[in-house]
Amino acid sequence: MKHLKYIFLSFLICSIYSCKKDFLAVQPQGGLTVPQLTSQDGVEGLLVGAYGLLNGNLNGTWGNYGAAPSQWLFGEVSSDNAHKGSNNGDQPNMNQIERHAPTSTNDNIANIWDRCFEGIQRCNNTLKVLASLQAGGGTVKFPDARALEIQGEARMLRAHYYFFLVRIFKNVPYVTEATTTPTVPNDKDIYPNIVDDLQFAVTNLPATKPKNQVGRMDKYIAQSYLGKVFLYQKKYAEAYALLNAVILAKPDLVTLPYTDNFDITKKNGPEAVFSVQHSVGTDGTGGDNGNVGDMLNFPYGNGLPINCCGFFQPSIDLANAYKVDANGLPLLDGSYRNNPYKSDLGLSASDKLTYQVDQTIALDPRIDYTMGRRGVPYRDWGLMGGDTWIRDPSNGGPFVPYKNVIEAAQIGSGSAPGNTNITALNVNIIRLADIYLMAAECAVETGDLGRAMTLVNKVRQRASQLPPKLINGVPAAAYKVGLYTSFPGADYARNAVRFERRLELALEGHRFFDLVRWGTAKQTLESYFGFEGGFFGYLSGITINPRDSYFPLPQDQIDRSQGALKQNTGY
Known part of the structure; x- marks a missing residue:
């Protein structure tokens, strides 16, 4: 979908249909009108505008962090x-998210709400004007086949925006192109509406990309997304069938390099089922169409290829989760926390000067393609420098993110002019390994433990092929990835699948939502705070309450709703 977001109409949407924070304002305040847009070009432009909110950017590169498609803040x-990460005083409202103490005036919460409802409104406008055109309200109408495709694309996008909202807020008002009332309550389960949109997309989208543009929605995206939504609803058999259909249509995961998912030169490869498209520089918009949501999430230090802004630091708990036993298998019993590896955190100044990474620790190699560790090669930037790459180690810890970072050699062509922390690296919403692991989860819950093990082992076999990071020609760890030889029971299999999701998909926006849907958020997070709080006092003693599976609705939206919107219980 090269340059799909940059058709001129995508920049007019806000003047067309009231791009205001009041998401239910449906009367245009000026600009183009429905009759003026009731043409094939008008509808196609409106649809491009609906795609345009996928990167979470409405009106400038700064401040889109809560709406990042990577969901690094809410999901990780x-x-x-x-x-x-960073320091305590920078973006302090993010501290509330990390500590599960958000208020309804948190700007990150308003950010994701506003951007998703703006995307929904654009989808609804597309469907409304399309219906008018096809009913004879404009010039030459679309052929029926293209009209159904457009509906499928718009409804697929609408389902995506609503899914992001319902995972974060749970109680969300449902607004469609047919909504005429100025306020809509949030007292109904909207999952059935999301499913309806996705089922329509599955039926009406082709397996090939509409208009031959790589970023467009297609049948495989719709099948994968519907499978994911069914999984969230615990409809395992229905989800399993859809996910297996996608697996059968795609190449064997083992043949697809893991690193391609995080390589700006390998965007839209065969593993990238649904990716948010990012572009910089050549589209004439500076960084507006780049990955603005992750622009804070780079190492922080003088002389680095990208120096902004020290956010999104992997936890010590995550680093230790990559430890393996003698067979190269994860330590599913939680013993990975024993004798915790913490790089150079807590060492004296003199000991830090002589620090050498312990190359004898048995680790899954994915650790060094997920985070930067002191003394270990970090992309083409050189050896990760520890404190010199970190804004405040006492606040964020000793590790830095990796997956969202680009090679130093790619900065000139792959980052925005004057803003190297805005890159053209795509963000995967759904990739093939995710589908394998969702299918494995369904296999466990439907009693197909052999198939679950096969799918997990495929993911692990691919991980075993990662090239080792070398320090003076010697591997930076005792890397090993073993394969499971049996899943002796459902509980063991369930634990193995869930642990594998953490290892494979870490820092890709899934983890918190997985814990919530599994019903393990309280147990897992309180255990984590007990462990991680031993290194960072601000996390010590945090408890998880029933309300904490979701976040509060933005207070300004409640105030504007004239009583229609009700705050989530506990806030």
């Missing part, structure tokens, strides 16, 4: 995988 910082 709120989990056991990552700290907010």
Whole structure:
């Protein structure tokens, strides 16, 4: 979908249909009108505008962090995988997210709400004007086949925006192109509506990309997404069938390099089922169409290829989760926390000067393609420098993110002019390994333990092929990835699948939402805070309450709703 977001109409949407924070304002305040847009070009432009919100950017590169498609803040910082990072005083409202103490005036919460509802409104406008055109309200109408495709694309996008909202807020008002009332309550389960949109997309989207543009929605995206939503609803058999259909249509995961998912030169490869498209420089918009949501999430230090802004630091708990036993298998019993590896955190100044990474620790190699560790090669940047790459180690810890970072050699072509921390690296919403592991989860819950083990082992076999990071020609760890030889029971299999999701998909926006849907958030996070709080006092003693599976609705939206919106219980 090269340059799909950059058709001129995508920049007019806010003047067309009231891009205001009041998401239910449906009367345009000026600009183009429905009759003026009731043409094939008008509808196609509106659809491009609906795609345009996928990167979470509405009106400028700064401040889109809560709406990042990577969901690093709500999906990872709120989990056991990552700290907010940086220092305590920078973006202090993010501290509330990490510590599960958010208020309804938190700007990150308003950010994801506003951006998703703006995307929904654009989808609804597309569907409304399309219906008018096809009913004879404009010039030459679309052929029926393209009209159904457009509906499928718009409804697939709408389902995506609503899914992001319902995972974060749970109680969300449902607004469609047919909504005429100025306020809509949030007192109904909207999952059935999301499913309806996705089922329509599965039926009406082709397996090939509409208009031959790589970023467009297609049948495989719709099948994968519907499978994921069914999984969230615990409809395992229905989800299993859809996910298996996608697996059968795609190459064997083992043949697809893990690193391609995080390589700006390998975007939209065969593992990238649904990716948010990012572009910089050549589209004429500076960084507006780049990965603005992750722009804070780079190492912090003078002389680094990208120096901004020290956020999104992997946790000590996550680093230790990559330890393996003598067979190269994860330590599913939680013993990975014994004798914790913490790089140079807590050493004296003199000991830090002589620090050498312990190359004897038995680790899954994915650790060094997920986070930067002191003394270990970090992309083409050189050896990760420890404190000199970190804004405040006492606040965020000794590790830095990796997956969202690009090679130093790619900065000139792959980052925005004057803003190297805005890159053209795509963000995967769903990739093939995720589908394998969702299918494995369904296999466990439907009693197909052999198939579950096969799918997990495929993911692990691919991980075993990662090239080792070398220090003076010697591997930076005793890397090993073993394969399971049996899943002796459902509980063991369930634990293995869930642990594998953490290892494979860490820092990709899934973890907190997985813990919630599994019903393990309280147990897992309180255990994590007990462990991680031993290194960072601000995490010590945090308890998880029933309300903490979701976040509060933005207070300004409640105030504007004239009583229609009700705050989530506990806030």
